Amino acid sequence: MTPVLLRSMLLVLTASVIGSFGAVFLKFGAARINRNPLSFLNWQLALGVALYLGSSVFYFLGIRGGQLSILYPLVSLGYIWTLIWARIFFQESLTRRKCMGLALILAGVVLVGLGAN
Amino acid sequence: MSAIAASHAREAAAERRQAILLVCFCTISGAAAQILGKVGMTHFAPNLVAIVTNAPLMGGYALYGFNTLLMVLALRKGELSLLYPIVALTYVWVTLLSYTLLREPPNLFKNSGIALIVIGVAVLGSGGKK
Numbered sequence: 001m002t003p004v005l006l007r008s009m010l011l012v013l014t015a016s017v018i019g020s021f022g023a024v025f026l027k028f029g030a031a032r033i034n035r036n037p038l039s040f041l042n043w044q045l046a047l048g049v050a051l052y053l054g055s056s057v058f059y060f061l062g063i064r065g066g067q068l069s070i071l072y073p074l075v076s077l078g079y080i081w082t083l084i085w086a087r088i089f090f091q092e093s094l095t096r097r098k099c100m101g102l103a104l105i106l107a108g109v110v111l112v113g114l115g116a117n
Numbered sequence: 118m119s120a121i122a123a124s125h126a127r128e129a130a131a132e133r134r135q136a137i138l139l140v141c142f143c144t145i146s147g148a149a150a151q152i153l154g155k156v157g158m159t160h161f162a163p164n165l166v167a168i169v170t171n172a173p174l175m176g177g178y179a180l181y182g183f184n185t186l187l188m189v190l191a192l193r194k195g196e197l198s199l200l201y202p203i204v205a206l207t208y209v210w211v212t213l214l215s216y217t218l219l220r221e222p223p224n225l226f227k228n229s230g231i232a233l234i235v236i237g238v239a240v241l242g243s244g245g246k247k
Contacts, residue, residue, distance in 0.1 A: 026189055045189065082201045082202075086197040098198055098241060101239075104236050105202050105233070108229075108231065109234065111227070111229050112226070112231060114230070116227070
């Protein structure tokens with residue numbers, strides 16, 4: 001494994017973790033939205049958007065290193081983190097259907113990454 | 118099940134469907150944003166004037182913003198663990214768009230990959246109860 005690839009992998013992995021927290025804060029912020037348009041200005045939503053932007057910076061820096069067949073699956077680890085956070089922070093149930101759907105999606109993303117090289 | 122419970126269940130199912138559809142739509146605009154970004158990056162220059170007048174890049178960013186707004190509206194009612202994986206549909210649209218617009222060659226891996234993603238999203242969306 002070349003140092004460049006390792007660096008790209010770490011960048012993309014970091015992006016996936018930051019992005020998953022972005023989703024968590026968007027969800028926290030979304031719960032505070034009501035009919036008043038000003039309710040969009042809450043710190044959870046702002047933090048969620050900031051985390052998303054931050055994660056996209058890491059993502060683009062990482063993806064520049066090429067090797068999408070290795071990097072895409074790492075990106076999709078973000079779905080797994082998000083599932084874990086959804087369980088911890090929002091007490092969402094992890095049904096068999098969700099796990100099956102996610103497994104299929106992950107396999108699909110891996111294949112798309114393999115095809116991209 | 119009592120009539121009230123049944124009507125609550127129907128309402129919840131309708132809300133869930135609405136949130137899923139919203140996220141699906143979100144992935145289409147997300148894919149368009151990605152393609153615009155890719156096109157914009159081909160004539161990227163690292164100075165502010167060049168970036169601001171880079172129409173595809175700016176259009177891409179605007180779509181990303183719109184996209185985030187839709188996602189937030191969907192998350193208001195829907196479950197994160199259900200909706201977030203559906204964002205993977207973006208890969209499907211980006212792949213199809215890059216076949217047609219960017220003339221990237223299709224291959225078996227990509228085609229079976231996007232098919233699996235679509236099936237996965239269908240499995241997620243097909244749940245009758247929460």
